[in-house]
Amino acid sequence: MTTTAAEPQAPAPQQRRLRTEIPGPASRALQERRANVVAAGVASTLPAYITSASGGLLTDADGNVLIDFGSGIAVTNVGHSAPAVVDHVREQAGLFTHTCFMVTPYEGYVEVCEALAELTPGDHAKKSVLFNSGAEAVENAVKIARAATGRQAVVVFDHAYHGRTNLTMALTAKSVPYKHGFGPFAPEVYRVPGSYPFRDGLDGAEAARVAIDRIEKQIGGDQVAAVVIEPIQGEGGFIEPAPGFLPALSAWCSANGVVFVADEVQTGFCRTGDWFASTRENVVPDLIATAKGIAGGLPLAAVTGRAELLDAVAPGGLGGTYGGNPIACAAALGSIETMRGADLATSARRIQERVLPRLRALASETGVIGDVRGRGAMLAAEFVKPGGVEPDADLTKRVAAACHALGVVVLTCGTYGNVVRLLPPLSLSDELLDEGLSVLEYAIRVEARK
Structure with a gap:
């Protein structure tokens, strides 16, 4: 596995805002209430309880502002609260x-x-x-x-x-x-x-x-x-x-x-x-x-x-x-x-043009991404053990968790549980898209070294 010489550095927050750890105390309190009344069969990817959302940003109960690369699983294509x-x-x-x-x-x-x-x-x-x-x-x-x-x-x-x-x-x-x-x-x-x-x-x-x-x-x-x-x-x-x-x-x-x-x-x-x-x-x-x-x-x-x-x-x-x-x-x-x-079909193609080259470069650099694929704003990286095509679900989970801790919502998927999928709102600005991608790149570089 190849890596860069310099140690990776976490990108500085821009419009993303972290006031507490994620999930923070208010979200953890809500999670305790949930455990008493919500069926255990309903799972949540990231238990940060959302109080408001706009465009491509989610604000949680602790005041953290997260970049949303999930769109409620490809639902808020037009952005939150359009x-x-x-x-x-x-x-x-x-x-x-x-x-x-x-x-x-x-x-x-x-x-x-x-x-x-x-x-x-x-x-x-x-x-x-x-x-x-x-x-x-x-x-x-x-x-x-x-x-x-x-x-x-x-x-x-x-x-x-x-x-x-x-x-x-x-x-x-x-x-x-x-x-x-x-x-x-x-x-x-x-x-x-x-x-x-x-x-x-x-x-x-x-x-x-x-x-x-x-x-x-x-x-x-x-x-x-x-x-x-x-x-x-x-x-x-x-x-x-x-x-x-x-x-x-x-x-x-x-x-x-x-x-x-x-x-x-x-x-x-x-x-x-x-x-x-x-x-x-x-x-x-x-x-x-x-x-x-x-x-x-x-x-x-x-x-x-x-x-x-x-x-x-x-x-x-x-x-x-x-x-x-x-x-x-x-x-x-x-x-x-x-x-x-807003011609959001064109916006989706713009997202593809910004995301795929960065993910492909990262795949060459780290050796842990077997395939980068997708179209428009429906994009994915499939994680594998270095040197082959064996799925690496554990690395995939760690990458997603690292993104969540840094305030970027990403989702995983795949029959083998080894795919990180990106579904940003089609209205997402280039600045937020680039910042979210920087967080993802940082998470992959850090977790790939472990």
Whole structure:
């Protein structure tokens, strides 16, 4: 392992502000209260209790100001407390907070569906249905595909993450902590290899041939209702498939009457430098599941796709009490307004241009980063033991903890627990981005020496 000659120095605080250790005494007191009343199964990455947030900064109960490289797991793409989101929410809350769209509808739901029809890939006739979470969206996409095709089987991929409901747990690959002890799971779910260039060494066409061969031999193309895939895998490790993989799968689906479902819950709404990650290779999903970045922090999700597929479900077959809540719809309209007005897709590409060269240089310097990857503001470093590709989950945890102690919120992920992922708000300033990266670089250099 190579290192620099000089000892690393912690970057001086700028807009980041540390008044206490993190978590500080006020947060620790709240953590004690939490232990008495909150289920132990709910875990928190960093128990610094937040009292306010703005743009790319989080202020905790002790007055510490943290740089946010997590965005609530790719939710606050427009930044915390984005003015248009706040204004739309405030106005709608003063009018009414709920009627249930299935009882007495309202314009905001229709406006969100109109925006989704315009923004999502493809120029075909589209319709949408709104829900509360990404898991709900994915589950309902499967329902729609089964109703439209009359088939049962659903194909998913190694390293996939699709949610925590019973069906989406079955679709998700990783057992601990998402599936362990929660079975039995929904049937007729089949898992095949995906494309993981760092570990499988295959180009996109080769990886697609492996996946399609497995589907045809073990399931049968005429039995498959849907292929469900993240264009860039999220929780599985920010794995971007090799070029050509997604187009080959999409073409196979079209040829075999299979519904191609893109789970863009984490990749959607400018996160990857495009409004949706599928468009990078001109893939047009039949159905697209969205959530997270759609509404600036409020719970909203959608399934959008070919009108004939959505209309294959009989009236009453889709919905939910809170799906498309009017305040969440108002937030989505404010969020979309912000993404358009500030051209946040371009901002995401700017973040990529500033981050990737620094991470790649650090990988060469330290020898503990096996792969640097990602697109837009969905970026990752995969940590390995020096000299090989063996995952190093322990180093990954130490790097994340060191960043947290210095006031930068980073997240980890990956099937092997060895990936640090960066999901800054797309509106984050260059100054805060650079400062947060300096903290990350310092943490990696220090922990790599241990």
